[in-house]
Amino acid sequence: MSAVTLGLPSFPPRSPEGAGFLRGTEKFPVAAHHELANAQLRRNIGKATHTIRAKRLHVTGELPDWEELRDAGSAIKTDVMARLPELLEKFEAAVIARGGHVHWAADANEANAIVTELVKATGSDEVIKVKSMATQEIGLNEHLETQGILAYETDLAELIVQLGHDKPSHILVPAIHRNRSEIREIFLREMPDVDPNLGDNPADLAGAARKFLRHKFMTTPVAISGANFGIADTGTLTVVESEGNGRMCLTLPKTLITVMGIEKILPTYQDLEVFLQLLPRSSTGERMNPYTSMWTGVTPGDGPQEFHLVLLDNGRTAALADKIGREALNCIRCSACLNVCPVYERTGGHAYGSTYPGPIGAVLTPQLAGMHGKDDPNSTLPFASSLCGACFDACPVKIDIPSLLVELRHQKVEQAGVTAESVAMKAASFAMSTSTRWTAAQKAAGLGRIVAGKKGKISTLPPPLNGWTAARDIPAPPKQTFRSWWDSDEGRAALDEARREGKAGK
Amino acid sequence: MRVALFATCIGDTMFPDAAKATALLLTRLGHDVVFPPGQTCCGQMHVNTGYQPGALPLVANYADTFGDTSIDAVVAPSGSCVGSVRHQHEVVAERYGTASLCGQVQTVKAKTYELSEFLVDVLDVTDVGAYFPHRVTYHPTCHSLRMLRVGDKPLQLLRNVRDIDLVELPEADSCCGFGGTFAIKNAETSTAMLADKIRHVADTGAEFCSAGDSSCLMHIGGGMSRLQMGAKTIHLAEILASVESRVHA
Ligand code: SF4
Numbered sequence A: 001m002s003a004v005t006l007g008l009p010s011f012p013p014r015s016p017e018g019a020g021f022l023r024g025t026e027k028f029p030v031a032a033h034h035e036l037a038n039a040q041l042r043r044n045i046g047k048a049t050h051t052i053r054a055k056r057l058h059v060t061g062e063l064p065d066w067e068e069l070r071d072a073g074s075a076i077k078t079d080v081m082a083r084l085p086e087l088l089e090k091f092e093a094a095v096i097a098r099g100g101h102v103h104w105a106a107d108a109n110e111a112n113a114i115v116t117e118l119v120k121a122t123g124s125d126e127v128i129k130v131k132s133m134a135t136q137e138i139g140l141n142e143h144l145e146t147q148g149i150l151a152y153e154t155d156l157a158e159l160i161v162q163l164g165h166d167k168p169s170h171i172l173v174p175a176i177h178r179n180r181s182e183i184r185e186i187f188l189r190e191m192p193d194v195d196p197n198l199g200d201n202p203a204d205l206a207g208a209a210r211k212f213l214r215h216k217f218m219t220t221p222v223a224i225s226g227a228n229f230g231i232a233d234t235g236t237l238t239v240v241e242s243e244g245n246g247r248m249c250l251t252l253p254k255t256l257i258t259v260m261g262i263e264k265i266l267p268t269y270q271d272l273e274v275f276l277q278l279l280p281r282s283s284t285g286e287r288m289n290p291y292t293s294m295w296t297g298v299t300p301g302d303g304p305q306e307f308h309l310v311l312l313d314n315g316r317t318a319a320l321a322d323k324i325g326r327e328a329l330n331c332i333r334c335s336a337c338l339n340v341c342p343v344y345e346r347t348g349g350h351a352y353g354s355t356y357p358g359p360i361g362a363v364l365t366p367q368l369a370g371m372h373g374k375d376d377p378n379s380t381l382p383f384a385s386s387l388c389g390a391c392f393d394a395c396p397v398k399i400d401i402p403s404l405l406v407e408l409r410h411q412k413v414e415q416a417g418v419t420a421e422s423v424a425m426k427a428a429s430f431a432m433s434t435s436t437r438w439t440a441a442q443k444a445a446g447l448g449r450i451v452a453g454k455k456g457k458i459s460t461l462p463p464p465l466n467g468w469t470a471a472r473d474i475p476a477p478p479k480q481t482f483r484s485w486w487d488s489d490e491g492r493a494a495l496d497e498a499r500r501e502g503k504a505g506k
Numbered sequence B: 001m002r003v004a005l006f007a008t009c010i011g012d013t014m015f016p017d018a019a020k021a022t023a024l025l026l027t028r029l030g031h032d033v034v035f036p037p038g039q040t041c042c043g044q045m046h047v048n049t050g051y052q053p054g055a056l057p058l059v060a061n062y063a064d065t066f067g068d069t070s071i072d073a074v075v076a077p078s079g080s081c082v083g084s085v086r087h088q089h090e091v092v093a094e095r096y097g098t099a100s101l102c103g104q105v106q107t108v109k110a111k112t113y114e115l116s117e118f119l120v121d122v123l124d125v126t127d128v129g130a131y132f133p134h135r136v137t138y139h140p141t142c143h144s145l146r147m148l149r150v151g152d153k154p155l156q157l158l159r160n161v162r163d164i165d166l167v168e169l170p171e172a173d174s175c176c177g178f179g180g181t182f183a184i185k186n187a188e189t190s191t192a193m194l195a196d197k198i199r200h201v202a203d204t205g206a207e208f209c210s211a212g213d214s215s216c217l218m219h220i221g222g223g224m225s226r227l228q229m230g231a232k233t234i235h236l237a238e239i240l241a242s243v244e245s246r247v248h249a
Helices: A028-036 A039-061 A066-082 A084-097 A108-122 A133-137 A140-146 A156-163 A180-190 A202-219 A245-251 A269-283 A316-321 A325-330 A336-340 A342-347 A358-369 A377-383 A390-394 A401-416 A420-431 A435-446 A448-455 A482-486 A489-505 B009-013 B016-028 B044-049 B052-066 B079-087 B089-096 B099-110 B115-122 B142-147 B153-159 B187-204 B214-226 B236-241
Strands: A101-105 A126-129 A150-153 A222-225 A229-231 A236-241 A255-261 A291-296 A306-312 B002-005 B032-034 B073-076 B112-114 B135-138 B165-167 B208-211 B232-235
Touching: A028 A342, A028 A377, A028 B187, A039 A269, A039 A336, A039 A342, A066 A084, A066 A269, A066 A325, A084 A101, A084 A229, A084 A306, A101 A108, A108 A140, A108 A222, A108 A255, A108 A306, A126 A202, A126 A245, A133 A140, A133 A255, A140 A150, A150 A156, A156 A180, A156 A202, A180 A202, A202 A245, A222 A245, A229 A269, A236 A245, A236 A269, A245 A291, A316 A325, A316 A358, A325 A358, A325 A401, A336 A342, A336 A358, A336 A390, A342 A358, A342 B187, A358 A377, A358 A390, A358 A401, A377 A401, A390 A401, A390 B142, A401 B044, A420 A435, A420 B044, A420 B052, A435 A448, A435 B009, A482 A489, A482 B009, A482 B016, A489 B016, B002 B016, B009 B016, B009 B214, B016 B032, B016 B073, B016 B232, B016 B236, B044 B052, B044 B079, B052 B089, B052 B099, B073 B079, B073 B115, B079 B089, B079 B099, B079 B112, B079 B142, B089 B099, B099 B112, B112 B115, B115 B153, B115 B236, B135 B153, B135 B187, B153 B165, B153 B236, B187 B214, B208 B214, B208 B236, B214 B232, B232 B236
Parallel strands: A101 A306, A126 A150, A126 A222, A222 A255, A255 A306, B002 B032, B002 B073, B073 B112, B135 B165, B135 B208, B208 B232
Antiparallel strands: A229 A236, A236 A291
């Protein structure tokens, strides 16, 4: 196909700027600076991630075929991405055949508008919500509020975040950055009719939330959910959760609206078998999540009588068009990569500025929303990793996040054109491309000994290298490089001696 | 065996002791160690910072230098550089290089080993006859652990060192925060990771923190030096090359 066809854009659109939450306001290092200063946050997150990590290792270790399951999950997802259009059409037809309505949303703005219209048509100005990343990504609650519709999160942690006028900082445990006493304060401040003597033990806190939510479940006629999986064959949707609040939303109201990212498709019912093992073990460290809800269209006289499915693109086709980067769409949002990431552990989720934090966020966010120009906070995300690889090891569908990060760095650098860094890298590449040039450069490096002085170490460097010396010394370069030692009498003598020692030892 | 030593750019320039130790150790084990002088850098820094085309001349130079068929194996005292040779050279060659470079890269990659892998897997030795009467803790470095899967090979080697007091490092497999240019671009996060690593080293009471990668040791050592800690860093190769007649001070 030619690059320009009938005036259609040659590359699918990214998520539009200013809509939803796929772009923060600060670059990662700046945002991280603020978060790193919050010792309480670091303690809360460190404690929580360590606990989940240990649980996950325990339950994945129990399965003799864990690696095969990961391979199967990865293969199914890769197949889905390869034939996504076909599967989506099949899925759409199946949902309609079972009495559902299907809407296609190109981006956050369209999805928000569709949902608003659907809610307004019911006459309700309140909705209850099942925890959903897709609706957070598009900023649905905030949009509904501008339209006079109040959305109540029913997942306990989401509720804490919502009542705290805060943003989630973790995919699975959005209030991971809060501890019990902070939660108690939020409840006391924000919940109507809460017992002023509320304690801060989990049972008391859950009790207060239960009382608050029960009323909402019984009186709200519209629910909005996301979906963990959509099955192309049957048109079935699935939500997995721990508390049962989601199931209340999925069964009690008259109208159910589901917003699902188009990448969440599985070809057949049988494929669920793989993912219902991979997901709970990877995310909460449980063998099985307590509630798995599935629904297919509408069933007369039982459950919601009107069902709408909004299929969300919002940059997913753009990610799909990138042969290498599309692997990120395989993500099942288990958050295992967050829980093992040393960077996430120190900075928390807010530093990433997106609904998707942590390692997967660092690759997914720039793919969905782009990383335009040097001032775009998203352009710093691919560099927000030490490439330690813990995320790749933990990922249940084996997404090679470090390689994707390196790939995005490459794309970023290509976009950026000539910069001070690119000039330095080019010079380094030139200097290291032959040993003649390299040995000359090594002589220059030897000058570092003069900088180091008598202390034998360098403790201050000019920008941009001052970040290193803010907390770390650099030893003075040695008098002799290895190669000059190798060519020296001393080197030859040492090797001769080692040879003799070897012979003697035989 | 005729073994070519890949000293790595940082090893050659800044940390020659690790390369020396590797050469002496392999020589003592009876191998014919050579140092092809054409070598420079594996190109990892370029790839990881986003400059893939800039890595091409370095990948080509590596393949040229070590392509020599008289060389049976290439050994480097660096998990991350060997990781780059094994996982990145191919990508760079396929994208920017010629078909013949792709072929060369495959051949050379197949005979490139990190030191502990080479000793345990290829030479089948876990006791190299070393002597090191000190309290040591070992940081396994991310690329050795996850890119190369060296597992506990370095520990197998260390356990057989005579008179060593090997102590386990708490949370050993968490990253030290180096990550190449990450340490500069995200200096504060990197430092926060380093602080925890150093605290764990201090908790062991070890005199030496060892690892199989000079760059990680430069990071850890740089932080320990700033804090004026008594403990020092030392490359795995230096411990393995220590013998009673030449005890490391
Ligand atoms: S990238 Fe993998 S580990 Fe991370 S959230 Fe997605 S599926 Fe889970």
